[in-house]
Amino acid sequence: MQLVSKMFGRTLREAPSDAEMACHVWLARAGLIRRLATGLYAVQPMGHKALKRIEAVIRQEMEAIDGQELSLPLVQPAELWEKSGRYNLIGSELVRFKDRGQHPMVLAMTHEEAVTQVASEELSSHRQLPFMLWQFQLKFRDEPRARGGLIRVREFTMKDAYSFHKDQECLDEYYQRAYDAYVRIFRRCGIEPVIVQSDTGIMGGKVAHEFMLQSPMGEDSLILCPETGYSANAEIAVFAREGIPGEELPMERVATPGKSSIDDVAKLLGVEARNTLKMVMYGAEIGDKTEFVAVAIRGDLDVSETKVKNALKARVVFAATDDMIRAAGLVPGYASPIGMKGGILLVDLSVPVSANLVAGANEAGFHVKNVNYGRDFTVAGPFSEPVDVAQAAEGHLEINGVHRLKAVRGIEIGNIFKLGTKFSEALGCTFQAEDKTTRPAVMGCYGIGVGRLLASVVEDSHDDNGIVWPKEVTPYHVHLVALGQGELLDDCVKLAKELEAAGFEVLLDDRDERPGVKFKDADLWGIPVRLALGGKSREQGAFEWKERKAGSEMRLVKATEIVEQVEAFYKG
RNA sequence: CGGGAUGUAGCUCAACUGGUAGAGUGCCUGCUUUGGGAGCAGGUGGUCGCACGUUCGAAUCGUGUCAUCCCGACCA
Incomplete structure (x- = not known):
C-alpha cells in the first residue's frame, strides 16, 4: 500500500498560472505532473502509476492482435533517415547532432526507419509474413509550440506499432484488426473515440484514420455527417459545392479604392462573400524547386493548405511574399487569375459552378465584376481542370449534396496508417514471394501517444473538484x-x-x-x-x-x- | 517564424509619481481544534529572470537578452 504521508508529490491549492486546459490544471493540482521546461514534464509517482495502467491496457490489446513487443533506440544514425529521404524533408523538429566521432545522429521522432531496417535484416521469405512489431518508446520532436501540459509536448512515450505484409490485401485485413483494437483501447480508458479519415500526406500511404477525443479544446477540426456516417479531418474532408447559377454577364471594371479584403469589397458592391473570387498565394517546394502557386477560390470558402500540398505533391507550402506575387504579374490585395504570368494557378471546384463573381483587377483600387471561369480564365500549370482545395466547414453539404455537415473539435489520441511500401523500398525490406519474385513488404503503422492519452482521459473525465479516474486506468x-x-x-x-x-x-x-x-x-x-x-x-x-x-x-x-x-x- | 502578453517567496499574486520588499497560501515550532482545504502566536522563505545604461538612488525608467504563456504559421 502507498501511505499518503510517505508519497512523493503534493497537491496544489491553485492551478499553476500556465495551465490552460482542464487536464493540465488537474494533473498539476493533483501533483501528477510537474513542468521541467517547455514541453518537458516530470511524471510523478501517482501519474506514473496511471501511465502504467494505460500501458497495460495497450499491451493486452497489442498482444491480442499478435503484436510482438520490442525496443528500438531513440538515438539513431542520420544515415538511416537519409535513406528514407526524411532527413532533408523534415525541418527543425528533428533534432540533429553529432556524436564524439563526429557521426551525424538524430533523435528519433518516430521509428519507421529503425523498425524497417531491423525487419529487413530478418525478413527473407513470404512464409515469415505477416508480423507486427511494436514498442513503448520515447520520441523527441522539437515542437515549435508545446501546449496544454501533456497534450502537446516535445519528448513523449509513444506506443508505435508496425505491421509487415506480403500484399495489400493482407494489410487491409490487418488494418481492420488494428482499428478494432484501437476502439477497445480507448473505450477501456473511458473514452468513446470519434474516428475520422485523415491526411496521408506525401508519405506514400493512401488510407489513414485518426482516433479523436471530441473536445472544444482540441487542436483539430473534424467534419462529421451523422446521416451518412462520413467523418474526416477538416483539412481533407470533401464536400459538395453549392453553385451560383446565372447567365454570364459582360465583365465590368469598378473602382474599389482602399478595399482589398473580401468583406470590404462585398460590402461596397452590395454582394455576398460567395459572389466574390479570392486569390490565395503560396510558395510551394515541389521536388527541388520552389514554385509560385495561386489558388482561385470563392470568397466564402477557405483554402485547405493540406489539400493544396497534396494536389501539388509538394513537401511544403508557405504564404507567398509580395515580391513573389508581383513577379507573377499580380497586385497584392487586388490579385486576379486574369493576367497571371507564370506559376501554377489552382482553381477550386467552387469557382466553375459560380457565375459572375467579383474578382480583383490586378490593379490597385479596382475590381472586376462578372468574372466567369472558362470564359475569362482557366487553370494554368500542370492541372487541366479545377481541383478540390477548399476546407470543409460546418453547414456545408456532404459530397452527395443531401445532408449538412457538422464541425466539432478533437484531440488526436491515436492514428493508424496504411504506409504501403515507401519505407520497405527505401530501406530494402524485401522478401521472396511464392512466385520467386523479390518484393518489398507492405506496411502499416499504428501510434498512440501514451502521455497524451493520459491527459485526454483526464480532460474527458473530471469535475470541479478534480480527476475522476475510469476504473481501468486509475492509479x-x-x-x-x-x-x-x-x-x-x-x-x-x-x-x-x-x-x-x-x-x-x-x-x-x-x-x-x-x-x-x-x-x-x-x-x-x-x-x-x-x-x-x-x-x-x-x-x-x-x-x-x-x-x-x-x-x-x-x-x-x-x-x-x-x-x-x-x-x-x-x-x- | 510573425502578433500579443508576462517574468517579484515553493505556488497564486500586490507594491502609486524612482526612495532600498509585501499579502495569501505552503513549509517549520507551540497551543487550541478535529467530518469538506481550521484558529491564534511565533518563525522560515526573494541577487525583484539576466546584462548594460540613466540616476544621489531602480522591482519601478531605457536598451538588449533570456525565459514563459496565449493567438497564428508549423505539426511523420
Whole structure:
C-alpha cells in the first residue's frame, strides 16, 4: 500500500498560472505532473502509476492482435533517415547532432526507419509474413509550440506499432484488426473515440484514420455527417459545392479604392462573400524547386493548405511574399487569375459552378465584376481542370449534396496508417514471394501517444473538484481515508492488507490532518472508490463507501464485506 | 517564424509619481481544534529572470537578452 504521508508529490491549492486546459490544471493540482521546461514534464509517482495502467491496457490489446513487443533506440544514425529521404524533408523538429566521432545522429521522432531496417535484416521469405512489431518508446520532436501540459509536448512515450505484409490485401485485413483494437483501447480508458479519415500526406500511404477525443479544446477540426456516417479531418474532408447559377454577364471594371479584403469589397458592391473570387498565394517546394502557386477560390470558402500540398505533391507550402506575387504579374490585395504570368494557378471546384463573381483587377483600387471561369480564365500549370482545395466547414453539404455537415473539435489520441511500401523500398525490406519474385513488404503503422492519452482521459473525465479516474486506468483501486490515528489507523492498515491480498492497489491516507484536507485531496486524486473510517463508522464495524463519480451516495459497508464489494465493483 | 502578453517567496499574486520588499497560501515550532482545504502566536522563505545604461538612488525608467504563456504559421 502507498501511505499518503510517505508519497512523493503534493497537491496544489491553485492551478499553476500556465495551465490552460482542464487536464493540465488537474494533473498539476493533483501533483501528477510537474513542468521541467517547455514541453518537458516530470511524471510523478501517482501519474506514473496511471501511465502504467494505460500501458497495460495497450499491451493486452497489442498482444491480442499478435503484436510482438520490442525496443528500438531513440538515438539513431542520420544515415538511416537519409535513406528514407526524411532527413532533408523534415525541418527543425528533428533534432540533429553529432556524436564524439563526429557521426551525424538524430533523435528519433518516430521509428519507421529503425523498425524497417531491423525487419529487413530478418525478413527473407513470404512464409515469415505477416508480423507486427511494436514498442513503448520515447520520441523527441522539437515542437515549435508545446501546449496544454501533456497534450502537446516535445519528448513523449509513444506506443508505435508496425505491421509487415506480403500484399495489400493482407494489410487491409490487418488494418481492420488494428482499428478494432484501437476502439477497445480507448473505450477501456473511458473514452468513446470519434474516428475520422485523415491526411496521408506525401508519405506514400493512401488510407489513414485518426482516433479523436471530441473536445472544444482540441487542436483539430473534424467534419462529421451523422446521416451518412462520413467523418474526416477538416483539412481533407470533401464536400459538395453549392453553385451560383446565372447567365454570364459582360465583365465590368469598378473602382474599389482602399478595399482589398473580401468583406470590404462585398460590402461596397452590395454582394455576398460567395459572389466574390479570392486569390490565395503560396510558395510551394515541389521536388527541388520552389514554385509560385495561386489558388482561385470563392470568397466564402477557405483554402485547405493540406489539400493544396497534396494536389501539388509538394513537401511544403508557405504564404507567398509580395515580391513573389508581383513577379507573377499580380497586385497584392487586388490579385486576379486574369493576367497571371507564370506559376501554377489552382482553381477550386467552387469557382466553375459560380457565375459572375467579383474578382480583383490586378490593379490597385479596382475590381472586376462578372468574372466567369472558362470564359475569362482557366487553370494554368500542370492541372487541366479545377481541383478540390477548399476546407470543409460546418453547414456545408456532404459530397452527395443531401445532408449538412457538422464541425466539432478533437484531440488526436491515436492514428493508424496504411504506409504501403515507401519505407520497405527505401530501406530494402524485401522478401521472396511464392512466385520467386523479390518484393518489398507492405506496411502499416499504428501510434498512440501514451502521455497524451493520459491527459485526454483526464480532460474527458473530471469535475470541479478534480480527476475522476475510469476504473481501468486509475492509479489505485481503493483510497482508504483514516480519520484518526491509533487503533483506527490499525484497522485501515488491516483492511488495506486484505485488499492487497485480493489483488487491489491501495492508497492509504494516514496523515494527521483534518478530514476536510483529506477529502479535498481524495477528490483531486479521483480514485474510483473512497473508503473512509471515522469514530462513528468504526463503532459499527463499517467503512464509509463513496464512489468518486458524480451523483454517487455514501453508504456504510461492513469491514468484512469490503473485499467482496470491491471485487464486484471492479468486475462490474 | 510573425502578433500579443508576462517574468517579484515553493505556488497564486500586490507594491502609486524612482526612495532600498509585501499579502495569501505552503513549509517549520507551540497551543487550541478535529467530518469538506481550521484558529491564534511565533518563525522560515526573494541577487525583484539576466546584462548594460540613466540616476544621489531602480522591482519601478531605457536598451538588449533570456525565459514563459496565449493567438497564428508549423505539426511523420
